[in-house]
Each structure stands twice: as C-alpha cells, then as structure tokens.
Amino acid sequence: MKERTKKITAKTLSMKVADKIRNEIIFGNYKEGERIIEQNLSEEFGVSRIPIREAIRLLESEGFLEISPYKGSIVREITPQSFNETQIMRISIVPTLLQHALPNYTATTIKQAEELIYKTEQNLSSTTFMHFIVKMQDLMYGPCKMPYFLHIAEVVLKRHLMVLNIYFNSFKENDFSFDGYRTFFEICKNKQHDEAIAYWTETIKVQYQLINEAFIKWYEAKSNVAF
Structure with a gap:
C-alpha cells in the first residue's frame, strides 16, 4: 500500500x-x-x-x-548505460565535494555520523539503509557549502538509489556493511584529508563493480522475460 x-x-x-x-x-x-x-x-x-x-x-x-x-x-527505464553514466558522475563529483567539505568537518560532524550508523544498525532493512545513505551524504558533503554542486550531487545520488532499491530487493543480498563509513570517519578524525578522499573514492568504485554485476544480471533476466 x-x-x-x-x-x-x-x-x-x-x-x-x-x-x-x-x-x-x-x-x-x-x-x-x-x-x-x-x-x-x-x-x-x-x-x-x-x-x-x-x-x-x-x-x-x-x-x-x-x-x-x-x-x-x-x-524512465534504468539501463546499464544510464547506471554507468551515473557512476561516472559520482566518481567525478565526490573527490571535489570532499576536498571542500573535509576542512569544515568538526567533532560534531563525526559524532553525528557515528550516531547515524549506530541507529541504522539497530533497525536495519533495505529501506532504512537507503535512508541512511541519503542522510549520510548530507553529513559527508554538506560542509562543502557549495549549494549548486550539492544539488547536482543529490540528483546523481538519487538516480543511484533507484538501482540500489532493485539490488537490495531483488537479490536478497542484505549484508549491509558500515565498515567503509567507519573507516572513512576514522581517517577524518586524524585530519588526513587526502587519504580520506582517496579511500572513499576507491570505496565507491568497488561498490559500483559489485552492484553493476548484479544489476546487469537483473536487467538481462528482465529483458529475456519481456521477449
């Protein structure tokens, strides 16, 4: 309903x-x-x-x-090509966002992120995890104080979430991990900004590979059924 x-x-x-x-x-x-x-x-x-x-x-x-x-x-139908385009945009945007956001991180920023991780883990599902991703983006990138750039990033992320919804609900691979987020914020605590940017950019690339493989299988199966 x-x-x-x-x-x-x-x-x-x-x-x-x-x-x-x-x-x-x-x-x-x-x-x-x-x-x-x-x-x-x-x-x-x-x-x-x-x-x-x-x-x-x-x-x-x-x-x-x-x-x-x-x-x-x-x-609009989600195709492997449009998903790939979305990921290229994410990987291009994220380093710049973090470059401008990280210098503005405070102890409160990191505390809020840790609390968000904890609360999500206590009530974990595909829906709560997707809401977590949206809220975490605000915490991670919001401090860059670049409204127009943030708007673009928000649109790109939400196109990405369309595929995540398919991925989580169709493949039952509900092994949600917060390790990447924890590691990222641990690096941030030490104010190792370049290391944090490199780590998170690589994390996004690895996530994309995993999700893309599953998404292509889903898309091909759907296309075969259609014909």
Whole structure:
C-alpha cells in the first residue's frame, strides 16, 4: 500500500511535488514504465496541475521521467548505460565535494555520523539503509557549502538509489556493511584529508563493480522475460 503525503506547503509547489514523486520512484512505489497522470497527482497532492507539470519537467531533466508521444509521462527505464553514466558522475563529483567539505568537518560532524550508523544498525532493512545513505551524504558533503554542486550531487545520488532499491530487493543480498563509513570517519578524525578522499573514492568504485554485476544480471533476466 502506497503511503503518500496529501498536502504540500512551503518551498515551491513544483519542487515539493518533484521531491515526492522522485522518492516514490526511488523506493519503487512507481515502477519503470508506469504512467504519471497529472490529474491524479493534482488530486492526490491537493494542488493545481501547473506545479504538477513543472515538477514533471524537472524530473524529466533529471532523468527520472520521460515523455512518450503515446503514453505521456512515464517512469524512465534504468539501463546499464544510464547506471554507468551515473557512476561516472559520482566518481567525478565526490573527490571535489570532499576536498571542500573535509576542512569544515568538526567533532560534531563525526559524532553525528557515528550516531547515524549506530541507529541504522539497530533497525536495519533495505529501506532504512537507503535512508541512511541519503542522510549520510548530507553529513559527508554538506560542509562543502557549495549549494549548486550539492544539488547536482543529490540528483546523481538519487538516480543511484533507484538501482540500489532493485539490488537490495531483488537479490536478497542484505549484508549491509558500515565498515567503509567507519573507516572513512576514522581517517577524518586524524585530519588526513587526502587519504580520506582517496579511500572513499576507491570505496565507491568497488561498490559500483559489485552492484553493476548484479544489476546487469537483473536487467538481462528482465529483458529475456519481456521477449
């Protein structure tokens, strides 16, 4: 059963609507190829169709939706090529974010990260782990104080989460590990910034290889069923 917030306030309506739809896509409530019907969303969120259309245009530009001549707005299919593109962007962005963020880390930053790891471990599931990743990104990269760059990083991460949702739920490989995060913040405690950047960049590359192998198997199996 889908649970969605019905009313929307503050920020801009279109951005709020986009946030809601994006999260529904990331967590699998809207499936690949599913139609996004403006009238239904307008009634569901309690807003006019104008911010709905603006939100759809935004999500199309981010790669979450596509406009089909016959179906209208639909959830974009995730392909190995688009996943690979997302990972290239992540690997390119992360070192720069950390280069500007690490000098602004405080003892509080590291304490919050450690507390987040502990709390997630106490109630661990694929959903809580994905929420953990989103919150951890804010802690790790937020101190860079580069709003536009952070926005790009957020979009890239959420496209990545679409694949993680498939990976965690389809392959039952729920051996979630926090070791990489712990090691990263231990390095940060010693203010070894270059080492921390190198370590985390390599960690992302290794994670990508593992997830990509599983994702390609899932995608090929799905394509074979379709034909």
